[in-house]
Amino acid sequence: MTTPRSSPLVPADDVWRRLSTRMLLIHPVKELIRFLPALIAIVIAGSSGGQHWWGLIGVGVAVGLGLLRWLTTRYRFTPDQVQLRHGLLNTTTVSAPIDRVRSVDVTASILHRALGLAEVKIGTGAGEKELKLDGLTATEAAALRGDLLHRSRPTAEDSPEADAQARPAAEGEGLPSYVSPETVVYRGHPSWIRYAPFSPAGLIAALAIFGIGSQVINESGIDWGNNEVVNGATDVVQGLGVIIAVLVGVLALIVFVVLLSLGGYLLAFHNFRLTRDDAGGTYHVTRGLLTTRATSLEIRRLRGVALHRPVPLRWVGGARLEAITTGVKDDDRAMSATLTPPSPEPVVAATAGRVLDDPGALELPLQGHGPAATRRRYTRALVGFGIPAAALVVAAVRWSQPALVIPAAALLVVAVLLGRSRAHWLGHTITDRFLITRQGSLALATDVVERRGAVGVVIRRSFFQRRAGLATVSLATAAGAKAYPVLDLPEHEVGKLATQLLPGTVEQFRADQPPTTHSA
Template identity: 55%
Template sequence: MTDAAPLEAPGADQWRRLSTRMLLVHPVKEFIRFLPAVAGLLIAGSTSNGGQWWWGLIGAGLAIGLGLLRWFTTRYRFTADQVQLRHGLFSRSTVTAPIDRVRTVDVTSSVLHRVLGLAEVKIGTGADDKELALDGLTTQQAGALRHELLHRRRGVADGATPEGAVPGDESVDLPTGFADEEEILRLDPRWIRFAPFGPSGLIAAAAIIGVSLQVINEAGFNPDENSTVQNGIDQAERIGVWVAVLILVIGAALLVLLLSLGGYLLLYWGFRLTRHTRGGTLHVARGLLTTRATTLETRRIRGVELQEPLALRLVGGARLAAITTGLKGSDDRAQSSMLVPPAPVAVARGVADRVLGVPGTTEVALRRHGPAAVRRRYSRALLGGAVLAVAAGVAGFLVTPWLAVVAVVPLAASALLAGDRARSLGHALTEQHVVSRSGSLLRGTDVIGRSGVIGVSLRRSYFQRRAGLTTVTMATAAGDQRYDVMDVTQPVATALADDLLPTHLAPFTNSPVE
């Protein structure tokens, strides 16, 4: 691997514009953003009596103008200790990222960015919900910035000064191999078999339907006056409603399947997870059309989360994500913290072992939470199932009396769900980690480093108090910032909290937990 050249620092900390090539990107992005409204204006204008199609052109021009304005009002600069971004016309906003607090660097390139040799760099510090995004650096600048913020500065901080450089001199290229790279995982094309069991197909289908409905609404489309729609309804009546519904269901299933396969390839093609030992980072690169490269500091990783949704678990699959500081927002964490895409569960467990440095942590024997926790799983599931059963039974009876038997389906599904949730529930406390597992439809195994737990709280709802159960919530600066060990008995909860933070509960040991 050849290290990127150091980022060229501007003289006297001057404010600089992003690449002029963004004058081609911003207008396109704004036009796509307002495309449903523009399409609606074009269709509405062309079908009106006056033929006022020019309203659509005005809308397109405004969208393009906003894109150009964004470039003219955005500047950035590097100082000795900060990266700063300033944007806005009437209300100027300045976002800063202290260099010594950078935790993650995310480099993304869409298709248009790649054609123009550009990239977007998102810098995460973990300080607040605002992220610093430099959208418009060249790919060389983006790679150099990532290297500068994480690899080089970590190396210098650790005392590993490159040969020929003096301490504090960051203008000297690092020798090849300074940030030596170890490959942990590479995508196996056979893993595409897990694609239909993830949510990507449904999400893509919902997005297509949503955009289509928005365009139809903006255009003032009336299905009662459309001959194609009416012909389709007549055809459905001729072949029978049930046959038409079956055809629609099969067609929708095939669409979701194709979208799932396509989405998997678009998101994860070229997936590669590497460790840079000297730089102290994990690097994830992936993407077919839009490429994304995320760099995480290993010293900021507090644990991992093994995600086993029910559909994926049934075919032996799982995902793995890092629990780390520096990522804000659920969407950002889901995308940037991923360590293993949908893949065989053995692969995900193996990567977890290498990231944590402790073998078998995700497979450790879990302590069960007892009969009261099992009863709570069944009571909650069956209560919801009973409500659905009544609704399904009444709806089925109104259609035809024999359809009332569908009420059995929610009850049976609830019982199966409760049993699976009861089997999944458990926790373990090892020498270095806390392991907690719960859930069924979205089963997750959280592995948190004991050193990363900064607070513990015990919570008991009214129904938990009646059942003699307590939820232990561990506070950490990483990931979701709170992780639960659900429905354990009071003595177990107190012992767990005392093991994690021995002096934390001392002032309250003589008081009842509320």
């Protein structure tokens, strides 16, 4: 545990402070956005009754709540805690012990950036509530992030040499920046935005917009049968012909999805940069166009990486990288674990090697799982696609529609290709440091997990796996997805792999034993 001490980087003077007065311009805007639906309803109700001043009262209440939030919020630094107190009638105090700080994220929306402010989120563990300081100056936020991560490290690392790297900042309330040389591990390139249309983000956004739009249309009460826009569109379709109209619609949808993907990539990953601070023991990720975000990840909590190459990103030679870490809440893991956005696969693989301090980890040949596992890949694919294919054949016979046989045959071809792809990519290997496992096809993923983080090994055999002489061996860990499976391993390999992952447990992992869980 870190010994509480007064640091020159953060004034541990027990004085309660207010957030920047510039937040008086942001809090009212945030409250107006928060209560926008209610304000619209009030304005409509007031207009219908001739009482237009209702809307002004609603706006005044929202602005007043924003001002009240600033007046009732305080924060302070003690030798061993960061504390935040807020509330008028019911006062709440949130504390973050400095020696338990696991992550420090600095976020700045476009309003914050215009006013030189930032929001700092301090996380102390997977099950703890975050402490949010919304309203520090940008200089204070950067200094606080560096100091908290520096002071949360073990005391053995609190050396005079490390403290000597601290120097006063140009501005701020006694919060000088913690300065440490950083090594650039990854830097995004503007041309890599070409990978954005091949990631699923654009399609997901398009589906969400379509769903919301459909709900709004259904609840609007408009008579679409007598609508001029609908009638005009119907006339256009009839003039062009159904086939041409469908092609134009598909092309428009593709363009829409591509534009959404490009916009989302720019907003989330603009100026993406991953750096390593060896003195502070952290990785830093900075990114964002309108809203910038700076995320810190302690190196000692890193347990591996996950390389993702989904379809269609894999078709254009792209990939993305995520960190496997401990001490991160599930709802924050998706964003804080991102080490690279969709980028060229060689660049992502090289970044993974630098993060792992093992450049060849992702280049090692993986061991296949044999013919039984291959047959299981084909069987699962054929069963999944064979049921709808059989339904199409039955429909073709029942209603004398031979054309339905064509999509049925296409489904079977897709099943064979999918089974072949899944069998090709399935594999694993084990080194002195890592378990490396790869699985999937449409969502191909390669996980590189440190063995030192193992808390157990789980062996599972389903009914069909037992008949095929296979089993799934999972490495249980406190990091990331919590369990990393090696799928459909031949039974004669199960005991060997299990004892490599947890040495000294040969008798508990014999291939002829029932499904077993062993914890270290």
